[in-house]
Amino acid sequence: MGTLDTSLFSPDLVFFDIEATDSIDFFGKLHDRLAPKGYLKDTWLDAIRTRETNYPTGLELENISVAIPHVEPENIEKPYIAVAKPVRPVAFQPMAAMVDHPVQAQLVINLGLLAHDEDQVAVLQTLMNVFMDKAACEDILAQTTGEGMVNTIVKRCNEVA
Template sequence: MGTVDVSLIKPELVFFDIDAEDADDLFAQLGARLDERGYIKDTWYDAVREREAAYPTGLACESIQVAIPHVDPEHIGRPYIAVVRPAKPVPFTHMAGLDVPVNAELVINLGLLAHAEDQVAVLQALMNIFMDDAKVEELRRQTTEEGMAETLARLCVEAAE
């Protein structure tokens, strides 16, 4: 498996306080925060909504329900991995096309410039984490932006080994 650039996981990209009714609302709030920090281009919001509609990213794992939305590199200002633990679970469409919503407790938004190879490494690492009850519990225990960023970065490194 490839390596994950964990330098892209930063406390300034961890958000615990987003209270969203649906994925579009979450994207609007996240987009505003990413934009003010210089991570995305003006086309990001429409692009992430269109991509999510065409290729849903909701994933119901045994331990946690997650979503891993992303966009093509031309909508990214500088690379990032944003982590959102919303105030309440946000419904996403199931990536397998199932007619049951995935109520995402955690949303990992990938903003990667070297699309294919970097994305595969990150997705593989995240899947290894989300399939492990103990690792999911470690993420759930985090209460600070710093703790979440450090824990997710460490777990990604471990998962890629």
């Protein structure tokens, strides 16, 4: 099984100023941030919107509400993990119909991985372990800089790995 490559986190891929009404709106705004940096193929925006419609990624957990969207590797130019702490929570449909209402995501972690199946599982498992820890969630949500967010997430991921 793969592992979480924490080098994919980067301060220039952390966004605190995205305002969006829902996941579709959010993806358009994230696309506008990531595309100029060379991470995305032209197919990314349609692919991630379609995947999110078919396989929603909103998770309403005890300590935090998050979304962890991703697309198939053929829509990615180079691997990345983008983190957004939007101005206001963004409505995402719940993963596997775990709840009967939209999840108001306080944090969105967009995975752009080239090795899909195995790496995806390892990354999701690591992140879920982090999000089960109340102190880790409080620490992550308290961050206000890209460097602080990356350092905190990497530290917390290493603690549960």
